[in-house]
Amino acid sequence: MSLRTTLIRASAVLAAALLVATAPPAPAPAAPAPSPGPAAGAGETGAARWAVQPSSAKGPTGRNYFIYDLAPGSTLTDHVGITNLGDRPVTFDVYGTDAYTSTDGAFALLPADRPATDVGSWIRVDRREWTIPAGKRVDIPFRLTVPANATPGDHTGGVIGAVARVRTTADGQRVLVDQRLAARVYLRVNGPVRPAVTVEAVDVSYANPVNPFAGGDLVVRYRLRNDGNVRIGGSATVTVRAPFGREQARTSPTDLPELLPGATFTVTERITGVPPLLRLTAEVDIAATSTDTALPPVVRTAGVWAAPWLLLALLAGAAGWAGLRWWRRKAAAAGRPSTPDPAPGQQDPAATPRPAATASAATDAAAAGPTPAAATGPTPAAAAGSTPGVDARPDTPPAR
Template sequence: MSLRTTLSRASAVAAAALLVATATPAPAPAAPAPSPAPKAAAGETGAARWAVQPSSAKGPTGRNYFIYDLAPGSTLTDHVGVTNLGDRPLTFDVYGTDAYTSTDGAFALLPADRPATDVGSWISVARREWTIPAGKRVDIPFRLTVPANATPGDHTGGVIGAVARVRTTADGQRVLVDQRLAARVYLRVTGPVRPAVTVEAVDVAYDNPVNPFGGGDLVVRYRLRNDGNVRVGGSGTVTVRAPFGREQARTAPTDLPELLPGATFTVTERITGVPPLLRLTAEVDIAATTTDTALPPVVRTAGVWAPPWLLLALLAAAAGWAGLRWWRRRGTPAGRVTAPGPDDTATAGRRPGPVSDAAPAGPHPDARRPDAP
């Protein structure tokens, strides 16, 4: 593996995209630094410390970032100040590169082994290597040329001041470590501006508790994408609703990182003490903003089943008991023999005979007695 390849891989973990920052790496072993930097004297740690900031031909201007509004085809010249804060001369690599939003929402710059394809490739420096004496600052000019076919909107990158140093690992391997600091570049190319944020996906998971009165944890994970051509920020809120839209919980607004055009970012919210109410709905509300204005709210919902198992089990048991009692209390089942009643005793043992319509024997009530007048 070549020394430059090792440099490229090690640069991914070095500090990047910091503005007017000071780098203080751990003391290096007594090993020769790469040419053309001078060798450290015996016993000298030679800790490198430096700063990178926007500047001018006469010195720093107090700017925090390089911020430009340019039309396609425009060209300008600016300066980046690189200050050697150490006690010996240092050689810096000075160049431009592109920025991106990392998975954790941080502003990041491309590693050294990845060539720039956007604003970083539009930045040119007279030469790449600059040797700066101890305690001195050099204001290095660079040219920014916007292509005639550049797309409107935001293009973000950085001007890097990097120091390459030889380190010896624990197993005796010598590696070239690329330590980088940068001043951010925010360029807006004139033309139609299209701010847009999309909630691509919402995933809801519920930890159903045994005790429904104690509540469970509801985890809402949603992914945002900047579909526009300008960088956006803002905040996001999650509201939990029960059936019929009743609000159960609401999170405090979560600040969103700065999303560069095309960037995605995943937000995870955990809401505790949510009771199982059969069906829970999570409503994600994004209030996005640009550097110029606020955007219309973006709302997306997703639901999850949250049955109260203990209550349902109790209801099922109560319903089963009620059904059993009803079954026992209904009419006598067929084939069951009951005890005889009082009227049945008088006729017990009699054999049923024919029923006659004849009048009973004896005098008729209308018959006259012999002595009747």
């Protein structure tokens, strides 16, 4: 691992330890007590511990930050107080740098290997290195010169007191660690103030549940950008609406971090228990504020399809079953043989019992008379003496 890479990583980790940069700007009634710097690693002795705060030629003034309101071309002189809280002299690297909003919304300062291009480059210290005895404080003067062509609005940075220390890692490598503490600098350059914030993108995703009545998770991600020239804060709310604008869920107002001019920040909101109602719309409402005034609300919407698949599958199955039954009935009706309707006064043959049809046939035969005998062969005696239409009885004696 190179020394430069180690220095960058250590600077990023220790930037969160900025002591004076953890509270919003507010006047303090008394001089704040200096806080110790980061402690040394385990097993080290004589670790450097220090504090950095706004001061004056006669000592701390009770300010939490350097806050200025200057015109282009102006110059002022101020002091930063660095207190050595350790038990041995320490040499500090004192300089100015620029600030930016990190991806997680935190106030951050440029790493040591990146040169300042804004307010940090306008700060000049008489010399870079200052050796401070143990238990002592030194009020170091610096000059801040605003360029004549400086853009109006907010310019943010910090005055850093850093200690570069060579340490040995567990595997025996020697690395240079840059430990830094800083006091913030908030500079407002006179001129037109233009606060503005935009919602650049809104992405909505929905985890469709198996049970449509249980509801699913709706995740809304949106990116904010400070397009103005002043710092922006405020709050944001997400409202979930069903078709026809019916509200389904609403998040509690989320406090936005301090967005410096040009900064972007991504917000992620997860809303649980949202029912799948075919189409869901997420409405992002930004109530932004600046140090001067509140901004008009910024609203942006995006939608996502949320089909109740299980319910639609059940409905499709029921519709298919009903259609199949209808088709079978139609097919059965088409395959049945058709019969003509009986004439008026005539009985339907299909509705007449078979025995009645036989009796009718026999009666018709009797009314027609005897059946002529065949041309060949003798006629049976019983048949010759029988009366037409009367059955011959075998037990009846013949007539004499």
